[in-house]
Amino acid sequence: MSVTEYANPVRVTVGVGLLVLFVVGGVATLLDLPGAELLTVGAAQRALQAAIPIALAAIGGLYAEKSGVFNIGLEGFMIFGALAAAATASIASGEGAVTQAHLWLGILVAVLVCALLTVVYALLTIRYRADQIVAGLAVWFVALGFGPFTATVIWGGVSSPSLPNVDAITVPVLAEIPVLGRLVFDSSPLLWLTLFLTAAAWVVLYRTRYGYWVQAAGENPQALDTAGVSVNRVRYATVIFSGAMAGLGGAVLSIGIGSGFTGTGVTMVDGRGWIAIVAYLFGNYNPVGAFGAALLFGAMEMLQIQLQTIGIALPGSITELFPYVAVLVVLAAVGYTRMPAAVGEPYETEK
Amino acid sequence: LTDDGDGGDGGDGNGDGGDGTAGDGTGTGDGTSTGDGGSGGTTNIAIVSSPAGFGDRAFNDLALEGLQNAAEEYDIELQQVEETDQSQYGTVQSRLAESQNPDYDLIVLVSYNHTQALQTNAEEYPDQRWMLINAHVEQPNVAGYTWANHEMSFQAGVLAGTMTTRELSHEGNTLNPDNATIGFVGGVDGALINAFERSYVAGAEWVNEDVDVRVGYIGNYTDTQTANNIASSQYDAGADIVYHAAAAAGQGVFQAAQDAQRFAVGVDADQSVTLPDYQDVIMGSAVKYINRGTAEVAQAVVEDNWESVQGPNVLGLEEDAVEVVLGQAVGPKLPDVVTQNLEESKQAIVGGDITVPCTAGGCQD
Amino acid sequence: MVRASVLERFAIAVASTLLALLLGAVIVAASGYDAVEFVTALVYGAFGTISNVAFTLRQTTMLLLTGVAVAIAFRAGVFNIGVQGQFVVGGFATVVTVLFLAPFLPTGVVGGVLLMLLGTAAAMLVGGAYAAIPGVMKAYADANEVITTIMLNFIASGVVFYLVDSHLRPEGASAPNTEQLPSYVDLPGFAFGSSSFSVIGLGVALLTAVVVAFVLGRTRYGYDLVTSGHQAAAAAYAGVDPKRTVVLTMTFSGMVAGLAGAMFAIMILGYYSDPSTFPRFGFDAIAVSLLAANNPLGVIPAALLFGGLDAGGQYIGFTLDVPRQLVDGVVGLVVLFVATPELFRMAGRRTGLGGDEE
């Protein structure tokens, strides 16, 4: 442990921001690329959009971990969320067309379903003291199996038919603002929801008593216990919240911004749950930082896509690795994120 | 005939030991198995998926569909085996070949991922008939079927190259006639999909030498979101038509087309039919009739006519096994020049006047 | 005390498997399939015939090696989630080495053995080196190894695919596969007529487990490593350099993962291909190791259990029309319950079926 232990969220965020600029600038200069073609408003918009599911899951995950439970099963819960949302929207619409109302219902149900599933997970990890890493991996395995399986039961194949997604909302005048207008005021309401949830998560964590309890539960559960607050109740709440948020992230992916559920291979979630974990660690457990890190991933992904579009001569199978390599580079450079002291330790008051 | 018997015995030597102990009177079944189809009993067919699995809305589903069609016509019992782990193919193949209950008359293997394993197993189980899709193994009991991806992609390029400088408007979706920019979204950046890409580019250039093609790869065949992002990026960069070769993930391309109010070209099946929600943006699809291929082999086995399908079969424009079909909704609005160009290039390819880059199997460099 | 806990782990393994199967059967029945048939096929697929047993043992071999790799790291308190990636690069190293050196060495048994030894050595070297990266990053940059190893899994898969497809694909082939290894580079099947299982492979895996158990229990290095895992501060107090130990542990773990890759390349695949189409041994291994309480010898029965589930699952996939994903889900449930011994302890206590008072 070193001085970086005290790297505060601001520093991390600034560091990450600088790094992105540096990488983008560096690549652009090196390859003598026209910056205008590389950094388009559309790419920025897509980066924001790509950040949404990651940020949502990350915020849930960081609450759980802040309170002492490492929910490594985010990826699995996202799969369940993606499936539940698509299934609900498609079943609710019956033979008819899927309307916006069906979609929102789907999103709501996905959140509820995942919250329910996480109750089981929370019971196993908190009450029955399951190993958190393995239980989380198991959730992933279970989701990879039962997710597509349920799809087969519903649709006769591992993927849903194509579904519409949530309409963008254009705010009349504000949308005319040059860049920002298109980015924020002519976009999916889910982006606003995510921005709102990010801010709310920050306020709750750092400005309300529940936030204090969450922090205490992960850092020194006994202190919280002796202050008369039930540690495990706090942990149940955060873990269930993390499942609900991952479910929301999955729902956003399948019918919020996507076009239904794809269940082949590692499913359409395709590692975003893992990235979400990385995102909140990057963000040093700060919801705003986590959103920033999710945005970084979105940006790295769009960067590699933009590079392909512009036609630079790197094989696709290599540029796709950009986000992962970026994680390693940033981790090596910015390094340490301080884990809450009691993560992974089940808490018991009295035997 | 003697030859055949020897080979059979030798090959069965190991396998039969196990089977004998497993019992259930397979002795007779074994002897007659190869002739089963002809003698009017039920024909048993197994189909093993590629790593993409069934439900890919691409060749796994198409191959299956062909067999299902055949099963409606003939007395065929179909066993669907989904295996997404390539290292299991050797085992799955031999387990199926050794199976006595049922004794499979034909095992269909989807995609080249099976090639290496089949090289061993085709020899190991000489009495077993195999159909391999998208590759071939030189053995008397193997029917290799490859569709000319490159030829149909060339045609897709002709379609896109023709239209990018023309006007079109359909339900609010338009083309920009002022520039000649089109896009391509591939699944995995490898030899197979590279053939789609390069032939597509060649096709577009055949129409318009100055055409600018934006290319992007997803890295897999499942991530619709990334497909969408790549296509959007290309539409941003001025592309007005994007062709995809990304199986299930390709949906993302259509979605991006709808958002950008541009057009796209589908792949494998007529996607304006299979994905009616995207009819309004699907200008056409590069289609290969894998279903006809599997149905053909199934029929040959039922009718005991193996020789007609055995060996390598490359099916291209000439055989009418691949083509570009125009979209259900958009197609009627396309100018005649499209059909003319498609027909002209088809004749030139069949006649050898155009050399399409790469081969049915992929690009070899 | 020790015996009781071994017995207890065994009971828990059995109980969690049974519970998962029961749940799976319920789901099978609820989805309108025949549950009895499902379970029968699972067992038959795992142990019903010689070739089914061979398949089970083949999976066991792989899970045993990867499980031991995981166990080494976990014992030292390092979460190596990257066994999959290390296994992938290890196998790749084997294939490259064998293909590259084959022209320079005699063919036949001598050449085969030599090539296999060299290929295996290369795998262990590369697997170890690849694992050392997150080790170094943890030791010297405080980078959380759970994250780095997950990232390196993605990277291993992507880079190996690229290399195979663009540099090792033989002329005229379209599949992203390398050339086949020479036919004499293969382990003989002996009693099992299987082309992808060899008793020698299983032997290597068993021997590895025993050697690792010995190293952990009877050598200074093992004591240092295990002590670091139990209580890092006490290990440092006892003169163990924590940074070096992290790097060494990861390297050691990665070497075993690399060995698994070599077995996979030589015994099972016989060539190399797109790693994203490979089985997830490295992930399943985490469950295997945990089930064995990270004890290298305990990994043996645990690997057998999961190997059997794999084989049975595959058999179900092509005999019943139960979708294959269902089997994957049931395996996931087994893992979930295995992670939760306390559930069974409590149940045991409540029903009076034993389980220690703690």
Place this chain on the structure above:
Amino acid sequence: MTTENAGQFAVRLDGITKRFGDVVANEGVDLAVESGSVHALVGENGAGKTTLMSVLYGLYRPDAGTISVHGEERRFSSPRDAIDAGVGMIHQHFQLVDTMTVLQNIVLGQEPTSGGLVDQASAREDVKAICDTYGFDVDRYLDTRVEQLGVGVQQRVEIVKSLYRGAETLVLDEPTAVLTPQEVDALFDVMAELTDRGRSLIFITHKLDEAMTAADRITVLRDGKAVGTVDAATTSREELARMMVGRDVLFEVEQRETTPGDVLVDVDDLRVRDDRDLEQVGGVDAEIREGEVLGIAGVEGNGQSELVEALVGLRSVDGGSISFEGTDVTETSRRRRIESGIAYVPEDRQEEGLVQDYTLARNALLGNQTLDPFERGGFLDWSAVRDHADDIIDAYDVQPSDREAEAASLSGGNQQKFIVGRELERDPAFVVASHPTRGVDIGSIEFIHDRLLEMRDRGMGVLLVSSKLDEVQKLSDRIAVMYEGQFVDVVDPDDVTEHDLGLLMTGDSPTDDRSGDGDREVEL
């Protein structure tokens, strides 16, 4: 008791019994604390003091017995119930969240809110009011994170926290263990202030003097039973000690005159940084000779830990050098230093000195794993290790429940004896002993002191760090006083009073010249 005077007791425990499995931690304990008084609870390690108080605080439910507060019987199922009844507890190990600020810690669990958010302003006001009333300086640190504070302040934060929760009765579990004499005095003032204002205190301590000074009444626990309650004013140390241990205890250690030999360890201008990269040792010079005990007195957190860790090789140095037996070992690894004869009794026996879930045999190997006969060519000889563990257990009077017991199951004193035994049995040339008797009962303290002096007499050098000044004074041949990373003075133990040491430790110079002899030089 009649109902009439029942109310005079702030808290009454009647017949409390608490078992952990087979261990009976408390057995029929009665305790009555008068309102507005300080009631001390003394007893050896493992006597059941903490358990009894945890029962009172609702952490444990008693197997038998009742609790009444102000004459009213109560049942506590969680600390919340106890807090509501006006009982507060300050644990041996502080229950503070390191990463949160002092203010957040104080209000944790009872945050005032307005509009859903924590009302920082009103929280601040309330806390300030408490600090003003009792004269605490805690309000200066309200926005500082706890991890940046010294133990003394942390303890006061704990007290404020309890008061904030409206504690009428406050339990202090070994509050003086980590304080300087000045801080102890300050604490006693605070305690007096609290009782003056009608609060009642239960004060747990091992130190009999403190009990007699600060308390009104003293209850002695032994083996989970209350052996008696005495008036502080009329009892004696001897009486208390006999009640605690069940036999007579010697208080004086024979200090034989020794003649120090050659220089064994030479520290030159040593600079060391801590985990946060702050300089904690800022240029220390010292010499330790064979057959000499150098004691280091100082308030914890003034660089002692870092100095010690640098000496034994657990922390790299930032500047300066260390030589041992004439060889420069500044860059030598911890392992080499162990092998060359530097032994270390660590400050933290739970985390460093023992692996809690290892058996004693496995723990006997800790630090010895490269030494003959335990290791040969990389391979371990477990039977040699087991024999060695048995030797330590016998020679150092360690009392495990059985020889295969895990370290965690030993009482603190026994753990400490095992560690001391393991380190000394290696026959080192130099021993660094850090708080070797912290939390250890009187019987074991005597034993450990004897062993250390015995080693010194055999020509070994000893560096002793302790927060107990009496211990430092008794054992040392010279005392270096450490303040803010430097030796501010080196004094002769026979010529200095605890009072003067205390002043030196807080950076002041004693104003009277009793410290005498111009013994001012900082160089050693």
